[in-house]
Amino acid sequence: VFQAYYQLEARGWIEARERSGYFVRAPRRAAGRSETSPRIHLLQGGDSDLVMEVLERTSRRDVVPFASPFPNPRLFPLEQIGRVMAEAARGLSPAQTVDGLVGGKEALRQAIAVRYLQRGVTVSPDEIVITNGALEALNLSLASVAAPGDAVVIESPGFYGAKQALHRLGMRAVEVPVHPVDGIDLQRLDEAIIRSGAVACWLMPSHQNPLGISLGDAKKRELVEMVTRRGVALIEDDVYGEMSFDHQPSRPAKAWDRAGVVLHCSSFSKCLAPGYRVGWVAAGVNASAVSRMKLNTTLMSTMPGQLGLARYLDQGSYARHLRKLQHGLAAQATAYMRAVQEFFPAGTRMQPPTGGYFVWLRLPEEVDAVDLYRRALAQGISIAPGPMFSNAALHRSCVRINFSIDLDARALNALRVVGALATAMQRTAAARQIGSVY
């Protein structure tokens, strides 16, 4: 996929700028925005309604769902998964329905531990707790390591679920900016931890949502060393960890966790079996606390689903599926970036994603992304506006696009429509500015 970016660059469609990502080629606005101004403030929780609204509208069938948080379900071997699930369901013995209550099914935890080893990470099955998808893994992890009133570091922009969880549990959100090219600044993160007295960080070091970027191995190691030094738990959201566009599978920060302070959360929902709701956390020293909280809140995860996935992982076709998935998504990323280059206003910036299925568009600052979202929705297209991912004014002109959606004629036209709306908004704003001067 980087080859494709290089081609786009060679053809003059995009240009690379150091520490800034790829730009759609056009005169850049003089008033560049700083993406790294430190920003530490309490959560307002005010945009939770926007998140709900966008998700709800996006799920309507007549809408082109660029705002969707889900991968295109056509990317998965649903028939094959269905077959092993069917076998697991038919073969479910009475004892199996309640066996593996604490922590989850042993067979699945072992299969997950094997998969960790294949990614170069040593994790004991004993520290793995099976959950209802990664979202429960993250929520249980948070509730296990922090109490109401505690400060917790989250990313800006970042996964809205983190803000919602902190709000729900009465914790204080400390937003640390994530640079759209370089990722989180560890120096700033360290300062934020010290200044706020945070007890935990909830971060996405790989294929960050919504930015689509990753930290390098050295920075991941440094991150783990830092939180260990500060006595802070690291909740690592790694749901796109298996969807790297690199030749090597990406290693999570958990790979460098000697002290057991990293709670590595992931699931099969994004990369293999959407809708089955099987996820997990490798919780290190917090494993028994997480396991107990799981017992107290949702008891256990679906047994046939756990057994079916354990069976699938044993068959050995997972690696092949992942390769196909990664290639498919990388190709889609390129196609989407080309379409954005063609249709979106000059000055729109983006950074090639390292994996996952989101690309983050930074539109000219005259374009209000929530306004753009509403105008696009009126035309049957949903996009995810920046304010879903942060309270920071910084992201008001940003948009997250799910590029796993098939780029057929309808979707291509939808991108064209959104691009035209954004261009029109930019022009109107510019005209208004001129008008106000004369």
Next chain:
Amino acid sequence: VFQAYYQLEARGWIEARERSGYFVRAPRRAAGRSETSPRIHLLQGGDSDLVMEVLERTSRRDVVPFASPFPNPRLFPLEQIGRVMAEAARGLSPAQTVDGLVGGKEALRQAIAVRYLQRGVTVSPDEIVITNGALEALNLSLASVAAPGDAVVIESPGFYGAKQALHRLGMRAVEVPVHPVDGIDLQRLDEAIIRSGAVACWLMPSHQNPLGISLGDAKKRELVEMVTRRGVALIEDDVYGEMSFDHQPSRPAKAWDRAGVVLHCSSFSKCLAPGYRVGWVAAGVNASAVSRMKLNTTLMSTMPGQLGLARYLDQGSYARHLRKLQHGLAAQATAYMRAVQEFFPAGTRMQPPTGGYFVWLRLPEEVDAVDLYRRALAQGISIAPGPMFSNAALHRSCVRINFSIDLDARALNALRVVGALATAMQRTAAARQIGSVY
């Protein structure tokens, strides 16, 4: 089943006493204990370790699991369920993996609404939220209607999950005693609500856990009228609602809910499909709050499981299965009560369960149930001691027995062993008393 009780009574094995239940026949201790002393205090949460310990030990394969919270999984049509699940899994379309995100699969919510109608309750599919079993339904309901610091009424003795949830969410537990024959006293409940300023009640009006008793229809209606009058939400735990030993299916308190203040929680885990983790709440006016919290914490419930159960309910064999289940459990209840009558010390009291699979034994007060639990465990038998279900000293000599366990030679012998241990403990205590007098 009541016929069987009458037979036992006719044969002189048990005797009925008004408002007190059935007694194993023997001279009753003069110092009768009052079961209805009002008791309102803050939750200590101190016996949470005991709950975890008992559940963990009970799940070991070499233990006779009378303490188990689960129904004997052999009571279920696992093969038939497995077949419809298999069809659902194999036929899962890409769109279905993410469809029905808010509230759950429409087909299942409709099937559940039909089942409500068959029980004489009108519930709209729109107020139903599908959850990961009843435990999640109860937890989401609680978090939706009460905030940290709020007072919430729970039952004593009652489901330990309620206490754990209140503790976890920083709410104040107001324990109201439940009479082992008559159930909760509404006058006392009303007083407790007024005195504590409670915002919600978490109760089990049918087949109460651990007592196994139910309120009558009139009392259920009165209960709903009372909470409506007081502006208090009623979280109705009705997981054994489909397992009534009466000819008529029992109606939940929800049947009399005009104002939408009842959050009726149930699941298929106890009566049809253990291990699948599909439950729901009919949440009335709180439906959208519950639905949103579900989205924020575990997103959605397993899709193939939801579709499989919707398919099973459509086939029409559910009613037949339930009848068989009810008859089987009622017969087991009788067999267990006979065995208790035979093996347990004189003065042991019990009340015939109205449904479900628990019977509550009130042993002579010299018998410490936690002590008995430990002695029985040393012999490979687990029983659930009263302190798991209440902080009240009142229940220190009580034990909950799961009578869905097959009463084969091994289980029968296990009951004999527990009975002998209890008898020995009573004698030792009596001898010690005599010793202390002389």
